[in-house]
């Protein structure tokens with residue numbers, strides 16, 4: 443994905459989001475990090491064409507995606523928001539069926555392709571046994587996986603996730619991140635997500651994008667990009683980057 447000269451403002455004055463050039467690699471996991479209010483969700487929403495930018499272009503495979511119809515775009519790119527709402531009486535399967543809307547014509551019944559995509563999405567998210575359970579009866583982690591399954595049923599190359607681990611306990615946070623990693627590795631999906639946990643960004647991302655005040659400060663491989671100095675500069679906290687016996691790096695926040 444290529445983003446060029448992207449400008450956006452919620453208010454008419456100066457642009458809030460200002461990005462000259464940003465490339466997001468296909469087939470990789472890219473995580474956007476940065477302090478509260480720096481524009482992470484706004485950037486995701488701009489990529490997903492949920493907000494109209496004042497200038498700029500976003501290309502997927504040389505195609506300017508602002509020119510695509512909603513259905514065409516929904517075949518290329520799916521987004522899972524931080525908070526998602528659906529009728530509580532829906533079962534997981536009902537919800538996942540919604541992901542087939544870009545492929546459906548009118549109110550026709552589901553095609554064989556639709557059913558295959560729905561089954562695959564439910565399987566990839568580990569929800570086969572729970573598929574007839576109502577959303578109201580699910581835990582936060584199961585519910586999050588159900589929304590990811592809806593996005594998968596869209597059969598897109600790109601999956602965008604806005605803070606997919608919010609409100610989940612540590613076990614379920616890792617469950618979701620492992621599920622996302624599997625989608626990337628096994629289904630070759632390009633993942634663009636927002637995370638607050640810097641260690642999780644470190645461990646699960648091929649690339650990170652560091653934002654501050656609507657701008658991209660740095661991007662690249664996490665271990666190269668996220669230095670102690672950069673984290674101090676962006677978040678105003680002292681950290682130490684340490685290595686465990688398996689040579690994995692971890693960010694250790696220090697009290698001032």
Ligand SMILES: Nc1ncnc2c1ncn2[C@@H]1O[C@H](COP(=O)(O)OP(=O)(O)OP(=O)(O)O)[C@@H](O)[C@H]1O
Pocket residue numbers: 452476477478479480481482483484485
């Ligand atoms: N609909 C809106 N109208 C006006 N201002 C908005 C709107 N949505 C967000 N903002 C403002 O834009 C800025 C960026 O918000 P955004 O949600 O993109 O940040 P973020 O980095 O995702 O933050 P967080 O980490 O807190 O989720 C904030 O100052 C926010 O108040």
